[in-house]
Amino acid sequence: MPTVVNVLVRRAVENDLDAILSVGHRTWPPTYEPIAGADYVTMGLAKWWSAESTLPAIRAGRMTVAEVDGDVVGVASAGPHEGHLVLWKLYVVPEHQRSGIGARLLEAVVEGARGIHPEIRLAYIEGNVAARDFYARKGFVEVDREPGSGGLPDTVWMSRPVAAG
Secondary structure: OOOOOOEEEEEOOHHHHHHHHHHHHHHHHHHHHHHHOHHHHHHHHHHHOOHHHHHHHHHOOOEEEEEEOOEEEEEEEEEEEOOEEEEEEEEEOHHHOOOOHHHHHHHHHHHHHOOOOOEEEEEEEOOOHHHHHHHHHOOOEEEEEEOOOOOOOOEEEEEEEOOOO
């Protein structure tokens, strides 16, 4: 898909809540069902893509959205955790993936971290090859691995300096 040029990347506001939740519900099933199954998707949507978990991040200024023609098509969420800045979410709806929107969202998170955090960390689940490859192209390297439990894949942690390209 060609790069989308009419993308607005901005801090999320409370009025974006439904659109943000829609991004999660449109991205999680095709991303995670083949890797971890439908039960994992159901659990993840209920836990991480609910108003209860999303509104606090919006209110704290930790969520960024990407709009195309007024529609939210991508979301990033980052925040401090155990002394690090962690990129908790970076999702783009399937019809806009591979168009540069994910890179633009990541750039916005990096810009917001400059001078505040020396590095950015993130996690993906083993088997999410698209995530692994995207982040590797953006300078992230594996720094830790947590074994999966209950038949779920391992969680792979990656990191990169904020100043990296």
